[in-house]
Amino acid sequence: MSTPRRSSGNNPVRGGGERRVEVAVEHQTFSGPLPHPAILQQYNDIQPDFAERILKLTEAEAAHRHDIVRRAMRLNAIETFVGQIFGLTVALAGFATTVWLGAGRARPLLVEQRWWDS
16 A cells, blocks of 8 residues: 655645646626626515615615715805805905005004104
8 A cells, every 4th residue: 555645736646646626716796786687686586576676776876866966066066156255255355455545545553653743
């Protein structure tokens, strides 16, 4: 009787032959708001209207998401407009104050009074 020998792949070798192990792995990826159609069919096998209910749920979720994006865009536009109005108001107020002070209608804020001016 011969003793088992090991090959480079750590598979025991008896009588000069190698033991081979083959492994097959299958991987599928499906991305999207809905399950894969085969999975939807399996839902229908559980209860006849499950796939229809999942479709309605997905449609409602998409409509909700679109509504949120639409509202966010509208509020962003309003916020931008209000910010521009406030910026224009501050700029015009600064310009008006400069003109008012430059026209000599207002006295300077810091007036140094000297002994010979009194």
